[in-house]
Amino acid sequence: KQEVTQIPAALSVPEGENLVLNCSFTDSAIYNLQWFRQDPGKGLTSLLLIQSSQREQTSGRLNASLDKSSGRSTLYIAASQPGDSATYLCASPPGYSSASKIIFGSGTRLSIRP
Amino acid sequence: GAVVSQHPSRVICKSGTSVKIECRSLDFQATTMFWYRQFPKQSLMLMATSNEGSKATYEQGVEKDKFLINHASLTLSTLTVTSAHPEDSSFYICSARDDGNYGYTFGSGTRLTVV
Numbered sequence: 688k689q690e691v692t693q694i695p696a697a698l699s700v701p702e703g704e705n706l707v708l709n710c711s712f713t714d715s716a717i718y719n720l721q722w723f724r725q726d727p728g729k730g731l732t733s734l735l736l737i738q739s740s741q742r743e744q745t746s747g748r749l750n751a752s753l754d755k756s757s758g759r760s761t762l763y764i765a766a767s768q769p770g771d772s773a774t775y776l777c778a779s780p781p782g783y784s785s786a787s788k789i790i791f792g793s794g795t796r797l798s799i800r801p
Numbered sequence: 802g803a804v805v806s807q808h809p810s811r812v813i814c815k816s817g818t819s820v821k822i823e824c825r826s827l828d829f830q831a832t833t834m835f836w837y838r839q840f841p842k843q844s845l846m847l848m849a850t851s852n853e854g855s856k857a858t859y860e861q862g863v864e865k866d867k868f869l870i871n872h873a874s875l876t877l878s879t880l881t882v883t884s885a886h887p888e889d890s891s892f893y894i895c896s897a898r899d900d901g902n903y904g905y906t907f908g909s910g911t912r913l914t915v916v
Contacts, residue, residue: 718903730807730894731845731907738902778905788835789896789905793844 689714693777693792701800702769708762708795710777715755717779722751722762724773725794731776734762767799803829805897807908814885814915822880822911824895829906831897834878836870839892839910851878875900885915 690713700706710720719738723731735744735751737760743752750763760777778791804827814820824834832853837845849870850858857870867889869881878897882889896907 721905723907728892728910728912730910731896733803733904733906736902736904780903788847788850789898791845 689717689779689790691777691779691790691792693775693795695795696793697796697798699798699800700767702767704767705763705765706767706797708764708775708777708797710760710762710792712758712760712779712790715758717755720751720753720760720777720779721789722749722760723776723778725776726773734775764797769799769801772797772799803897803899803904803906805895805906805908807895807911809911810909811912812914814913816886816915817884819881819883820885820913822882822893822895822913824878824880824897824908826876826897826899826906829897830875830900831878832875832900833898834872835896835898835905836868836878836880837894837896839894845894848880882913885913887915889913890915 692711694709721736722734725731737744737753748765753760774794774796776791776794778789780789806825808823834851836848838848839845847860848863851870851872853872853875859865872878892910894910896905
């Protein structure tokens, strides 16, 4: 059974710092891995989608990496801004079945101090 | 990018009435959609998996007769909360899995308040 873990659970850093959020998963037979952010009282916004054949994806100040062999993914945020404050979730459907349910990590609550 | 439209964003209803929530993929087809419930400061809880043209699969503990799901097309799934009670008040979020790249896109959520 796939388990997704995110460390740290909460993080507070001053504006301008670069930071890394970690995600680990127990079953390396993943189809893809996706990073989301959720603002309070809102739905989830997809940030980056990494297919199992890829090692990283980049979008603006965000870079996500995927290492299936070690069961790890990281989300790197460069030059953090107060608007980056949110809960960040990594998620992956287990196995190669495209119909599998997505499994979420418990999230990292990020706070960027002005 | 992929967009999922969820309506309404907020609804207040009287106890005993039914409420329908729509989840629509705007620019991609989604054979599979998912319905979640989220309580304050907690993680998303999967309620059911909705498959186009077939019956939904409900998670353990979710009442099928209370939470009716219909997925009549490749772009639309609906969740109807029947005979709503105050304990059904929550934040409901849908997501759609893109048939093309298997990425998940979430709706903006519906805040249901039953009075």
